Amino acid sequence: MSLDGLGMRKLREKVAFGLLRLAMLVVVGTLGGILLHVVLQGAGVLGWRFLTDVPREAMTQGGIFPAIVGTLYLTAGALLVALPLGVAAAIYLSEYAREGKTLAVVRLGIGNLAGVPSVVFGLFGLGLFVVFFKMGVSLLAGSLTLGLLILPTVIGASEEALRQVPSTFREASLALGATRWQTIRKVVLPAALPGILTGSILGLGRAAGETAPIMFTAATFYSLRLPESPFSQVMALPYHIYVLATAGTHIEQTRPLQYGTVLVLISLVLGLSLFAIIIRTRMRRTKKW
């Protein structure tokens, strides 16, 4: 077959698109490969005892129950901080703000907060919460630090959800004589709620997986008891993985426990993300307006 100009150009397109497809497969394959490897290696240790028992024999035996509980507490605490603040900030951005200097400064603040490295959040949490406010290394200090870390995520998702509420909803409410706040509270917020919750779940997943921000503010590597107050130190899944994999004298011996913990953390984080993504896709499909 002889290739004329067009045939050559078509061929080039085919090759190029093939390469792009290859890139996609490499990226998705990497994700799949990592997940498969962790599931295969970790499934063996996963069981009722592993999930509900405390670590035993210098962490070479037993389970990870305190780390699971610690991560759940930290994540819930982070959401308690970030959700009200984030939604309120999003209401400002979407409902009240007008183009101008103030808005530009606020957007700059949020954008840069999102870009602060997680270890710097850790230093900040140490300086402000642990030392300055004398909270000590505690669940409270860790939750506040993680809450600030996920604040931009929650703001972004909430603002998007609020903006998707059609302006006719607002106009109808205002035309009936409702004030701006009544309109927001009774019309806009309820309509945006599913979107806000989806975004919050994504933030939750991020908070559960972070290690660096809690290293100096909340986490302890070994604790037999569950946290008793907001001022207790806690174990946490990501930190547990780090400690088991890098410190101590039994690194090889505890390998199965490490894989088990990774599997639990991945299930928690990816489970939350997947849940949020599925709800969002379904919402987009069945949207009423």
Next chain:
Amino acid sequence: MGPAALSEPNRLHGSKTRREKWIQRFFLAAGGFSVLAMLLIVVFLFKEGIWLFATVSIPDFLFGQAWYPTYEPADFGIAPLIVGSLVVTAVSSLIAVPLGVAVALYLAEVATHRVREWMKPAVELLASLPSVVLGFVGMVVLAPLMQEWLDIPSGLNILNASLMLAIMAIPTITSISEDALHAVPRELKEASLALGATRWETLTRVLLPGALSGIGTAVILGMSRAMGETMVVLMVAGGAAQIPSSIFDSVRPLPATIAAEMGETPFGSEHYYALFAIGMVLFLITLGFNLVAAHISRRYQQKGASTL
């Protein structure tokens, strides 16, 4: 209607307006909280970090070649740490930028609707993989493989860390680039196709130039993410505070230094202040990246067909 007739409803209206004003102020304050948080981060990093410079000069700190924080006398030169951070960021970008942009091109223009429905969530899931998990995989899986295949003394090195960082940066680069490609006006693409260009020619000569500023933003944000990422470089980069001579050398990037040493440092010691000073440097570098990204996306924003 005289003024008296209006006074009653007006008063009611006035109190309502006043309440609405306060509510508006409340939400403005909530929006401004992020600005306050940024300021507090700056204050608390500098409040602790600044004490280092009572004993160590700024040039000695930034350009000093030796990082021996626990020696007597100690050395607090972070040049090897900065170089370590820059090297892993650069190498990971070499991997993540082509792959991340390619995936964005594929999702935006090549993939069928059905494939995209599945692949976009997959990329998003990749973004939510906890960094400690990637660090773990790099340490336990990739490092032994590298050591064996390449016959090198240790698999914990620049290349391994860069590969893992690239996995973290790809979703950032892909999702922002894809948004940028979608923002290119449709009529440009249609005009190009109508003139007889193939889809690939349209992609490279019309869409890609049109989305260039967005892709630039994506690349810089991806690099910023790699630069600030902690767990991967802590677990996989090897940890030697040296200026590397090959990609199989071990390095100790800035975030890894903070994370590794803060736990064993007495509160209020010179070393403690030095780690906060490193935090300052890291904060300023990533802030620089983010400001440049914000500037590019504002300055070269695609406002329609006319700005091309």
